[in-house]
Amino acid sequence: MLDSILESLRVVNLPTKTDFRSITHREVALFSGAAGWGEFAPFLEYGPRESIPWLVSAIESACVPAPIAKHEWIRVNATLPAVNGQEKVAEILSWFPGCDTIKIKVGANLQEDLVRISHAKSARPSARIRLDVNGNWSVDQAVTALRATYENFGEIEYVEQPCATLDELRELKKKIGFPFLIAGDEVIRKSADPFALDLRGAVDVVMLKVAPLGGIRRAREIADHHGLPSVVSSALDSAVGISTGLRLAASFDSQTFSAGLATGQLLAGDVAEFPLVDGRIQVAQVMPTLEALAKYEATPDRYTFWRERVMQTWDAGARDQVAREEWIA
Numbered sequence: 445m446l447d448s449i450l451e452s453l454r455v456v457n458l459p460t461k462t463d464f465r466s467i468t469h470r471e472v473a474l475f476s477g478a479a480g481w482g483e484f485a486p487f488l489e490y491g492p493r494e495s496i497p498w499l500v501s502a503i504e505s506a507c508v509p510a511p512i513a514k515h516e517w518i519r520v521n522a523t524l525p526a527v528n529g530q531e532k533v534a535e536i537l538s539w540f541p542g543c544d545t546i547k548i549k550v551g552a553n554l555q556e557d558l559v560r561i562s563h564a565k566s567a568r569p570s571a572r573i574r575l576d577v578n579g580n581w582s583v584d585q586a587v588t589a590l591r592a593t594y595e596n597f598g599e600i601e602y603v604e605q606p607c608a609t610l611d612e613l614r615e616l617k618k619k620i621g622f623p624f625l626i627a628g629d630e631v632i633r634k635s636a637d638p639f640a641l642d643l644r645g646a647v648d649v650v651m652l653k654v655a656p657l658g659g660i661r662r663a664r665e666i667a668d669h670h671g672l673p674s675v676v677s678s679a680l681d682s683a684v685g686i687s688t689g690l691r692l693a694a695s696f697d698s699q700t701f702s703a704g705l706a707t708g709q710l711l712a713g714d715v716a717e718f719p720l721v722d723g724r725i726q727v728a729q730v731m732p733t734l735e736a737l738a739k740y741e742a743t744p745d746r747y748t749f750w751r752e753r754v755m756q757t758w759d760a761g762a763r764d765q766v767a768r769e770e771w772i773a
């Protein structure tokens with residue numbers, strides 16, 4: 445298994461359209477197997493242990509056929525990074541034609557957040573708004589910020605991870621005095637055991653990111669275990685990672701919420717075409733094109749880096765996990 449991963453490994457460095465949080469490129473490793481391609485792209489600060497589910501997920505994607513798709517198209521949200529300025533906001537939203545839901549990154553500065561939301565609302569007045577705080581608010585900050593948001597803009601769809609811990613999320617729900625939905629992201633995907641969490645009274649919607657949760661099958665099991673509605677989402681994945689997310693989203697009977705799988709629109713270049721049509725993306729298994737693999741190919745030292753990363757992650761526990769999975773057989 446490890447040999448075949450390393451043999452087919454390709455490393456690409458994809459440019460982003462906008463410089464947000466000083467990210468201008470996204471580097472990902474891709475490899476192929478009997479069922480297609482897998483993407484291994486844990487964030488650069490992640491060590492081998494933290495990267496295990498990402499590698500298991502990539503192996504599953506490359507080696508195991510996806511579950512049956514119950515939808516041909518998946519509705520997706522626009523993603524607005526923490527940028528400021530009316531023109532910038534309008535420009536970014538123009539990359540998401542037809543999306544009727546906007547996910548807005550907030551949490552660093554309340555005044556700037558409120559202005560960003562108002563710019564998004566004026567660029568697309570009928571859109572639903574969801575916020576992503578990445579756990580950055582204290583309970584009191586969350587109370588203040590959410591009250592201000594509701595006073596200015598009315599109801600929002602949900603708030604993703606307003607505070608860091610489950611206890612804080614529970615306290616926030618009690619303190620705020622009006623009903624609203626909380627989506628759990630970091631609290632689930634960074635947990636040592638997502639199955640052991642008691643989400644009651646804290647989380648109403650489960651964010652599902654395929655790679656950090658260890659693959660399509662495990663992500664489904666986590667959603668089914670908690671019995672809550674879910675939103676399949678991506679980080680800045682290449683088209684290969686997005687296609688894995690789409691196939692997870694398509695495995696659910698219903699699409700209650702738009703999926704957060706349009707982050708490819710933030711890239712200036714990708715390994716395959718994945719058009720966003722009228723707020724939806726077609727479910728498909730993508731193959732990176734040879735042309736794109738060559739165009740965005742990383743330098744030899746980056747290949748060395750990613751090969752070592754794969755090997756260290758394999759040794760840290762991915763090997764044992766894959767050996768336990770019957771789907772690999």
Ligand SMILES: [Mg+2]
Nearest residue numbers: 576578604629
């Ligand atoms: Mg999030």
